[in-house]
Amino acid sequence: MKQWQKIVGIIFGAIFILLLVALYIIGTKMGFSVKQHRESEQSEIVARVESYINKNGRLPASLSELGFEQTPGLYCYKVNSLNLIRTDFSNNEYILEWWDQNHKIWQYSSEERKWYDEVYFEFEPPINIDTIRGIFNAYYASRNNMRIVIDSLKSNDDIISILDCDIELKADSSAYLRYFTADTLQMEGWVTFYPNTLPEYLKEFGTWKYYDGQGNCYRKFWNYKQNGKLIYEADR
Numbered sequence: 001m002k003q004w005q006k007i008v009g010i011i012f013g014a015i016f017i018l019l020l021v022a023l024y025i026i027g028t029k030m031g032f033s034v035k036q037h038r039e040s041e042q043s044e045i046v047a048r049v050e051s052y053i054n055k056n057g058r059l060p061a062s063l064s065e066l067g068f069e070q071t072p073g074l075y076c077y078k079v080n081s082l083n084l085i086r087t088d089f090s091n092n093e094y095i096l097e098w099w100d101q102n103h104k105i106w107q108y109s110s111e112e113r114k115w116y117d118e119v120y121f122e123f124e125p126p127i128n129i130d131t132i133r134g135i136f137n138a139y140y141a142s143r144n145n146m147r148i149v150i151d152s153l154k155s156n157d158d159i160i161s162i163l164d165c166d167i168e169l170k171a172d173s174s175a176y177l178r179y180f181t182a183d184t185l186q187m188e189g190w191v192t193f194y195p196n197t198l199p200e201y202l203k204e205f206g207t208w209k210y211y212d213g214q215g216n217c218y219r220k221f222w223n224y225k226q227n228g229k230l231i232y233e234a235d236r
Contacts, residue, residue, distance in 0.1 A: 038106075041078055042098055042115060046108060049084065053092050060084070061234040064223035069164040072139045072220070073132055074099075076164050084235065085123055087111070095121050134218040138179075138187045138210035145181060152176040156192050160225040161203040168225065171203065185211055189222070206231075 171192035189208030205224035
């Protein structure tokens with residue numbers, strides 16, 4: 001092998017090693033950053049629950065009382081999902097469940113003041129699993145072939161929607177909507193909205209009904225504020 005070929009081989013080998021080292025350092029820093037972000041968010045959530053208990057002397061009946069936005073099954077905080085399970089009302093003890101966007105779950109025990117990176121505590125679902133499935137199937141069904149029938153359109157004077165990250169929004173209109181796929185009613189209920197954005201922006205409030213196409217109806221209450229007061233159903 002010629003001398004210049006050896007030199008080129010050494011150079012490329014050195015570059016490859018440096019590239020591997022750089023990728024390792026970047027990966028380590030990114031992993032550390034993700035961990036920091038997760039721990040910071042989890043600490044924020046625990047602090048908000050504890051602050052509520054200290055102020056009111058009880059656990060929140062709904063995470064909407066802490067300003068968390070509802071989703072069809074759980075609550076949302078900074079795009080991640082969470083749930084609060086009351087384990088001892090008399091001592092204000094609870095378990096927090098927190099999911100990231102990859103569906104990885106952590107659990108926090110208020111009694112032990114510790115986060116677990118696994119399902120350490122087993123609980124029954126808050127509502128019947130068939131109800132959860134029925135609501136999810138209707139809520140996340142494709143909207144491409146769905147039509148909306150608007151009923152009871154009126155101006156919104158006092159309904160305030162609770163959005164993620166402590167944002168509250170008072171849209172200027174409200175309406176009762178019915179969603180149909182072909183001639184089959186899929187879901188119905190009240191929303192607040194801005195007329196120039198219908199149907200791009202809609203926010204549910206009050207009681208909604210979801211249908212599975214087999215004659216079964218599933219009910220969900222979407223929390224909201226009215227005249228400054230939180231209107232909610234306690235988490236089950």
